[in-house]
Structure formats: structure tokens, C-alpha cells
Amino acid sequence: MTLLPWKRVAQKPGPQTSVFEDLAVPLLPALYNVAFWLTRNATDAEDLVQESFLKALRGFAGFEPGTNFKAWIFRILRNTFLTSRSGLEATRTVALEDELDEQSVAGPGLYPEGAIDRQTPEINLIRLADRAMLQAALEKLPPPLLEVILLCDVEEMKYKEIAVVLDIPIGTVMSRIARARTALRKTLQAQDAQPRERGA
Amino acid sequence: MTDHISQANLNALADGELSADQLSLVNDHLAACPACTTAALVQTLLKTNIAKAGQRYTMPAGMEERLKRLATSDTAGRPRPSGRSAIAGWATAAAIFLVIFSGLILMQQGRRRTELAALAYQAQVSEVSDLHIATLAAGLGPQVLSSDRHTVKPWFQGKLPFSFNLPDNLPGDTKLDGANLTYLHNQPVAQLLYTIGRHRVSVFLTERRTGEPMAERQSDHSGFKVASVGVGDLDIVAVSDVDPVRLAELVSMIKNVQTGTRS
Helix, strand or coil: CCCCCCCCCCCCCCHHHHHHHHHHHHHHHHHHHHHHHHHCCHHHHHHHHHHHHHHHHHCHHHCCCCCCHHHHHHHHHHHHHHHCHHHHHHHHHCCCCCCCCHHHHHCCCCCCCCCCCCCCHHHHHHHHCCHHHHHHHHHCCCHHHHHHHHHHHHCCCCHHHHHHHHCCCHHHHHHHHHHHHHHHHHHHHHHHHHHHHHHC | CCCCCCHHHHHHHHCCCCCHHHHHHHHHHHHHCHHHHHHHHHHHHHHHHHHHHHCCCCCCCCHHHHHHHHHHHHHHHCCCCHHHHHHHHHHHHHHHHHHHHHHHHHHHCHHHHHHHHHHHHHHHHHHHHHHHHHHHHHCCCCCEECCCHHHHHHHCCCCCCCCCCCCCCCCCCEEEEEEEEEEECCEEEEEEEEEECCEEEEEEEEECCCCCCCCCEEEEECCEEEEEEEECCEEEEEEECCCHHHHHHHHHHHHHHHCCCCC
8 A cells, every 4th residue: 555645844843842841851751760670671661651641641631730740750650660561560569568567666676776886787778789689679579569668769850749649648658668768788799699699 | 955956957947948938947956066067068959869860761762742742732632633533534434435325235235134234234333443443543541541430431421322331340450431423323322341361342332313223243353353233223243353262251241230220
């Protein structure tokens, strides 16, 4: 089949598109980074960002000026991920308890009593952990903990913003952050112990 | 504050989420508690290092420009994307020409009705195939992106002068991807987008105002299979490169769900 050539009239973006692009385009690298972490795949990440970008554009009329655009578009990305194949797999396989466990509420039971020690094994471990170790630890987090830690630490969102993105109460945000960091520390400790065990 | 700082507050401290009052209490406690100070140091160090390690993936070159172009074309093209509408325009013109041409022949040669009906059918087949190809080539997502029939069907309210039902319980590898509002013979029609395995399928639902229901039939066009059937005052035409048996199965499901339930 041969399609006849046609002349495409040059279209100028409307003012609404221009405003949207001004707000959304600077966030694309951050959206892509989070999308890649969630999907663990470059192609899926590109698709996820593109789909989210177009959904946001089409729904931009519903965005309330003056509210947090970053939280709004990240929420779209996150919801789009949840309805994607990889997102559905993630939600099927992970069950989360959102209550803080006793240990996390009680205080720093993990930490030894005594003088301020800036050279504890754990501090040294975190200080010396290279990017690859930390990234490997992040990869081991289940998606609900990974997304909350990415939004909090990498995107530097406030708890209130994270609650909007994830559509969960602030208390749940706090509990997930606590669980994520505890899990990260445990993974780092386990990674650190492995070479020593092998060497012994 | 005599108790140790809770894990939640240690996190909130590292994240800058404590209120002024809470911060004051925490600072007082930290001044007197080396264990909590060490714990706070751990949390802060972890947060800083995770922030760096989390910045891992860089957007591919050209992606930003591609999305900007998509945004421009998406906005400019709605509700009828320019590429699709241009193709639809050519296809419609071709179809109209064929219909007029067919009409003249009908007046002169009444005996050739069957042949002309086939021509009209071929024109429709050609037009829906062009629309399907244009949809694939445009690479844009559906105008309504949902696998939920309860989302897709209501989206057409007010956009189409007719209603239809969508089947539930699709076969395992068949999925509703969404739908577009498009035009055939200058009439608004629903273009339902399905995936069967890896094959994309367009199903066009059109309202028939005159004539007999479309006969159930299948044909080939430009390497695509086209399956059609009429039910009530609704014509269903599906286009895909999938196995014709699977295509007919989907068309049959859509047909069956209309029976007696059309609003």
C-alpha cells in the first residue's frame, strides 16, 4: 500500500502546552531515573516516562495552578507504573506491613551505648560504601520501599509531597522510610560480611 | 527528653522534617546522648550517600526532544491527530470517490449490484486498514489508555451518537489497550485497540443508519486480516496481522456482548 504524501501544516504549540513543557521538561531526567529504578529496564523506563508525560499533558487542564507540579507528575508516573506489566508484577509479589515495628519505635536499640563514636563499624561501612554497593542495596529493596526512599533521598521531596505521590498517609511514609533505611543498613552489613567470610 | 530518640524521629531529623519544637527537644537530647548522636550520624550519612547513589540513570540522548515533539503534535492534533486525520481524509476521499463511482455504475448496470457492494466493502476495508496502519505508525498511545472496559466505554459518552458494550473475560493473551475516537465516511466511530499476544488489533465500531446488517466475512488487505460482522445497527470491523481465527474470535466476542444489551 502506498500512502499519498500530504502536506503537514506547521503547528505551533498552544500556551497551555508551553506552560506544561516549562514545568515538565526540567523534571524529565528525574522522572527517567525513578522510572528506570522501578522498571529495571531502559526500554520500559522510556515507555513509562513517555506514557506519563503524555498523560500529564492531556490531564494538565486538571492540574491546579499553585499546587505542587512535581508531586503531581510523579504521582502520574507512579500510577502509570502500577498499571504497567512490571508494576502489576511488583504489587502482586510484595506485601507490606506499614506499621512501625517495636524496635523502630523504641529508639536506637541498634546502636551501642557509650561516647559518640564517629568510627563505629556501621558508620565506617556507610562512609566507605561505594556507589555500586549502595546501588546493589537499593536494588534489593521491594518496590514500595524503593520508591519512597528515591522520592525522599534522591528527589528530596518532603513527607507531605511523598504522601501525595504515593497516595498514602504521612505516617505510612514515615514508617516505609524507616523500614527502607533499616533494610538498606542490613543489606550493607551483609554485603560487608560476605568478603570477610570468604576470606576466613 | 529522657528516652532515646525514636527511629521515626531520627529519620525525620535526617530528612529535615521535625518541627521547631521537636527539633529543640531532639537537639537537647543529642547534646546529652552519644548513642543517639551516633545513630543520627548514621542516618544522615546513609541519606547523603543514597542520594548520590540513587542518581544512577541518565535519560537517553534525544528523548527530551522526542517528548517535546510528541507534546506539540499531541496537543495540536487533538481531538483528531493530524497524521491520522490526514490519512483518514485521503482514505475518506478515496472511499467517497468509490461510492460515487459505484453509484453511477449501479444506475447504468443494475445487474452488477453484487460487484459494486464488493467494491464498497473493499473501500471500507481499505479505509479501516489505513486507519489501523496510521495508528501503528504514529506510535502514540490511545486517546483513552485503559484496559478497563468500564473506563473505555464511558469515555465515548457524548462523543459518539451510539453506545456499545465491551466483552469481559477476554482470552488470556488478549488485552484491551484503550481506544480512539476516529472518523470513517465522516462519521465518528470508536476504534478499540487490543493486543493479542504481540499483535495489535484495531476494532472499529460504526453505527449503520441504513441498509442490511453487514455480513460476517473476512478478507486480506495489505498483509492485514480484516474481519467484519453486523449486529443490530452496529457494524464491527477488525484489522490486524494476527491469526484470522483469533481475530474472528475477538470479533465474535464483541458481537455477542452487544446482543440484547445495547443501550
